[in-house]
Amino acid sequence: MDFTLSKEHEMARSLFKEFAEKEVKPLAQEVDETEAFPRETVEKMAKLGFLGIPVPKEYGGQGCDPLTYAMCVEELSKVCGTTGVIVSAHTSLCCDPIMTYGTEEQKQKYLIPLAKGEKLGAFGLTEPGAGTDAQGQQTKAVLDGDEWVLNGSKCFITNGKEADVYVIFAITGTVEKRGRLTKEISAFIVEKGTPGFTFGTKEKKMGIRGSSTYELIFTDCRIPKENLLGQQGKGFGIAMHTLDGGRIGIASQALGLAEGALETTIAYVKERKQFGRAIGAFQNTQFQLADMATKVQAAQLLVYKAAMAKATQKVYSVEAAMAKLYAAEVAMEVTTKAVQLHGGYGYIREYDVERMMRDAKITEIYEGTSEVQRMVISGSLLK
Amino acid sequence: MKIVVCIKQVPDTKGGVKFNPDGTLDRGAMLTIMNPDDKAGLEAALRLKDQYGAEVTVVTMGLPKAEEVLREAMAMGADKGILVTDRVLGGADTWATSTTVAGAIRNLEYDLIITGRQAIDGDTAQVGPQISEHLDIPVISYAQDIKVEGDSVIVERQYEDRYHVVKAKMPCLITALSELNEPRYMTPGGIFDAYKKELTVWGRADLKDVDDANLGLKGSPTKIAKASDKVRKGAGEKVTLDPDESVSYIVDKLKVKHVI
Amino acid sequence: MNLEEYKGVYVFAQQVDNEISSIAFELLGKAKDLAKDLSTDVTAVLIGSDVKGLADQLAEYGADKVIVVDDPELKDYRTEPYAHALSSVINKYKPEIMLVGATAIGRDLGPRVSARVATGLTADCTVLEIGDFPLQAVPGQEQLHNQLLMTRPAFGGNTIATIACPYNRPQMATVRAGVMQKIEPIKGAKAVVEEFNPGFTPDNKYVEILDIVKSVAETVDIMDAKILVSGGRGVGSPENFKILEDLAEVLGGTVSCSRAVVDSGWKPKDLQVGQTGKTVRPNVYFAIGISGAIQHVAGMEESDIIVAINKDADAPIFDVADYGVVGDLNKIVPKLTEALKAEIAAAK
Numbered sequence: 001m002d003f004t005l006s007k008e009h010e011m012a013r014s015l016f017k018e019f020a021e022k023e024v025k026p027l028a029q030e031v032d033e034t035e036a037f038p039r040e041t042v043e044k045m046a047k048l049g050f051l052g053i054p055v056p057k058e059y060g061g062q063g064c065d066p067l068t069y070a071m072c073v074e075e076l077s078k079v080c081g082t083t084g085v086i087v088s089a090h091t092s093l094c095c096d097p098i099m100t101y102g103t104e105e106q107k108q109k110y111l112i113p114l115a116k117g118e119k120l121g122a123f124g125l126t127e128p129g130a131g132t133d134a135q136g137q138q139t140k141a142v143l144d145g146d147e148w149v150l151n152g153s154k155c156f157i158t159n160g161k162e163a164d165v166y167v168i169f170a171i172t173g174t175v176e177k178r179g180r181l182t183k184e185i186s187a188f189i190v191e192k193g194t195p196g197f198t199f200g201t202k203e204k205k206m207g208i209r210g211s212s213t214y215e216l217i218f219t220d221c222r223i224p225k226e227n228l229l230g231q232q233g234k235g236f237g238i239a240m241h242t243l244d245g246g247r248i249g250i251a252s253q254a255l256g257l258a259e260g261a262l263e264t265t266i267a268y269v270k271e272r273k274q275f276g277r278a279i280g281a282f283q284n285t286q287f288q289l290a291d292m293a294t295k296v297q298a299a300q301l302l303v304y305k306a307a308m309a310k311a312t313q314k315v316y317s318v319e320a321a322m323a324k325l326y327a328a329e330v331a332m333e334v335t336t337k338a339v340q341l342h343g344g345y346g347y348i349r350e351y352d353v354e355r356m357m358r359d360a361k362i363t364e365i366y367e368g369t370s371e372v373q374r375m376v377i378s379g380s381l382l383k
Numbered sequence: 384m385k386i387v388v389c390i391k392q393v394p395d396t397k398g399g400v401k402f403n404p405d406g407t408l409d410r411g412a413m414l415t416i417m418n419p420d421d422k423a424g425l426e427a428a429l430r431l432k433d434q435y436g437a438e439v440t441v442v443t444m445g446l447p448k449a450e451e452v453l454r455e456a457m458a459m460g461a462d463k464g465i466l467v468t469d470r471v472l473g474g475a476d477t478w479a480t481s482t483t484v485a486g487a488i489r490n491l492e493y494d495l496i497i498t499g500r501q502a503i504d505g506d507t508a509q510v511g512p513q514i515s516e517h518l519d520i521p522v523i524s525y526a527q528d529i530k531v532e533g534d535s536v537i538v539e540r541q542y543e544d545r546y547h548v549v550k551a552k553m554p555c556l557i558t559a560l561s562e563l564n565e566p567r568y569m570t571p572g573g574i575f576d577a578y579k580k581e582l583t584v585w586g587r588a589d590l591k592d593v594d595d596a597n598l599g600l601k602g603s604p605t606k607i608a609k610a611s612d613k614v615r616k617g618a619g620e621k622v623t624l625d626p627d628e629s630v631s632y633i634v635d636k637l638k639v640k641h642v643i
Numbered sequence: 644m645n646l647e648e649y650k651g652v653y654v655f656a657q658q659v660d661n662e663i664s665s666i667a668f669e670l671l672g673k674a675k676d677l678a679k680d681l682s683t684d685v686t687a688v689l690i691g692s693d694v695k696g697l698a699d700q701l702a703e704y705g706a707d708k709v710i711v712v713d714d715p716e717l718k719d720y721r722t723e724p725y726a727h728a729l730s731s732v733i734n735k736y737k738p739e740i741m742l743v744g745a746t747a748i749g750r751d752l753g754p755r756v757s758a759r760v761a762t763g764l765t766a767d768c769t770v771l772e773i774g775d776f777p778l779q780a781v782p783g784q785e786q787l788h789n790q791l792l793m794t795r796p797a798f799g800g801n802t803i804a805t806i807a808c809p810y811n812r813p814q815m816a817t818v819r820a821g822v823m824q825k826i827e828p829i830k831g832a833k834a835v836v837e838e839f840n841p842g843f844t845p846d847n848k849y850v851e852i853l854d855i856v857k858s859v860a861e862t863v864d865i866m867d868a869k870i871l872v873s874g875g876r877g878v879g880s881p882e883n884f885k886i887l888e889d890l891a892e893v894l895g896g897t898v899s900c901s902r903a904v905v906d907s908g909w910k911p912k913d914l915q916v917g918q919t920g921k922t923v924r925p926n927v928y929f930a931i932g933i934s935g936a937i938q939h940v941a942g943m944e945e946s947d948i949i950v951a952i953n954k955d956a957d958a959p960i961f962d963v964a965d966y967g968v969v970g971d972l973n974k975i976v977p978k979l980t981e982a983l984k985a986e987i988a989a990a991k
Binding site: 620640 | 659719720721722723726746747748750751753754755757758759761762763764765766767776777778792796797798801802803804805806807808809810811821822824847848849850851852853854855856857858870894926927948949950952956961962963964965966967968969970971974975978979982983986987990
């Protein structure tokens, strides 16, 4: 088992790192303070192919492996959690399901512009009554002639109002499963601007404040029959499988946040003097950093392993769940400790660590809470 | 149109030097990068490629590790990479270096050669003009803008207080300033493609029309008599004087240090 | 190459628009010292069109002899006719030392010429002296005397190296402006003037100058400035920054500031030096009324020379300053500006 990265991956990392330092980092504070969506950054990333890293070249992507994509989200998140999640949601939750389940026509029409970054993607599963209980869906889609008619709403949608292409889940009927009637859920591709598709509240969040988080409202929204994604009734499976990939993206975001916090803290404790010495000379500080670094290293290995599993295995739910569970909890712990080690300065918005801590919290919640991840992992252990 | 770009892998001396605990320079901690002036030259070549469909070949002379900058250049869009590496070429000053690079370039077809003005480790700005001398072609240094017009280049050549707009017939050599442009980033796909390409590796034997007497440490007319690294800055002098004496003190120091 | 044949210290007398550049006078000053150590004389090489009349100025600043290469092809600097002129002079007159200014001209002309005459060139020298090579005698190796020892920074300024060119002639060096000192001009001094024209036939290496565009002064990014006059909270008010601006103007520098100043709204953020501002490495950094908190120091500690003025003797800025002055900036800075104005005027 070789833990060294290939030269290509090392070079890719240095590319992402350089871009993050030069283009993303200078804006991170402002994006957070003003809750402004970093549209210019997204356009720069689009030009460099960052919005289609794992998409095959024939569909406008870069044709790289999931590990390269994970490293991109990781490096971006080291300096800005918002920018990391924009790429993650777009790639894992919109490009990926269309790549996996889309017809050739759908790939030509949607995947190519998404991979080139000409269009931004989003994923609408969550509803006010359906978070962890995804089956609690109420949004309906009814076939009327050549069109599906959507009614309902989705909430907490990342890339909300900024996206152009949305993968939306809705109930298309009922099915009998083991003697019980359950909801038949299907997946659809919906374009922004479709009559009947409007936006509701913009959420004011604790962290990733530059991320556009919106309610999506469908009122007799008519979409072409061809926009059914995958087979009718297979929507729930599509959602779950898509989230497995999304979890790798979020795990990478959490990993990046933890690494960014750790790096900036190490630099700080070398310079900050109290009692005539750098605080990095005190054993309490040293032992804290040792623990933080070890956990971050472990998180990185789980994230990379999950990414490699996605490249080589058909099913990688457990690897993804473990990576997301662990990386998110490490991110929360490390960013919180980072603020503490900065003392009073850690609480001041001019320093990056408090933002990293606020950004980290959501990684324990979205794309499957840590509780859900535990369900997935224990479910596979005890089957 | 065929363009040859000369690039160099250098330690990142501008990125912030690190010091060992004893105050001496920590060379091992320095990352290596593509020399900034060279990167600007490469970007200029890639823009000419975008505009006119030129073929861009990058050449570097160095240790085997220098392959990394060739791959980086190819990931940015260069078509071919050539690594010139050989034990006997080591320890070269600018004369021997330019002789070596010219010897390599003689094997290639080119309309334009672009080099960076200077490298951030040697800081001499000599190799570019010296290569042009060895190849007997015109040189335009300190380019702040490059255009192509038919079989000529039109270059804005920078001086301290002005610039000349200069026209030269190709083949010629241009040295680029890092202010020339904002180099593009690599693309993730470009990186993997670059590593799939075949790299040309040349040694002493592949150099054309060069004399061993002009290569490597032995072939370098300038010799290092002594060299020492900078030590980390610590506290200097501190004086408490009346205002007039303070002023004299400062003026004096500025004169000694040739600031005025 | 018979090294014994090469005698004399030569200086390329750079001229632009038929005005001799200050660097030429500085090099003549150093050339005099070197020539004295070598018991030889100083020759200026003046290349241009209609430049003969400038020879006397070169004599006043130390040239014993002036070789004038005057030709219409040499009106404005172009690499090839100038390279042909200077290498022809070198090949004919065989100087043992050839000094060139490390200017936008010299850093192009120097290497082209050194390659043409097949000799070594050492760039951006900060010290030039006559000595032995090797510096300490090495058994089994001949120690050569009367060699030009050229000291220069390398590795981005993090290394100092001393270079020799023992087996090739001339020993060539370029020197940046402001490093060497010119002598007090000797009014009425005359040099032996010799005219030399090797003939100029345009070939493939001659370029065409289509236009000459002179620069207009622009605002400087503090990261590009060679001299920064930086103010902190101690300056007291935005109006009082005027005394720093006056100092900066007289030095040809730029004003920058600390975070406290930006937070108070006195100066814009793009002038802020420090961890959350910009990192700068000018030749000279004046820290005026700046306490020197680590967040600020991190942004300027790589400056070549740090001069600090602060009324608090315990201010941490004195831990990194090369020259620290404990005192009232309001009394010192205006006087410093006046004193510098006088010094600079006197030097002209």
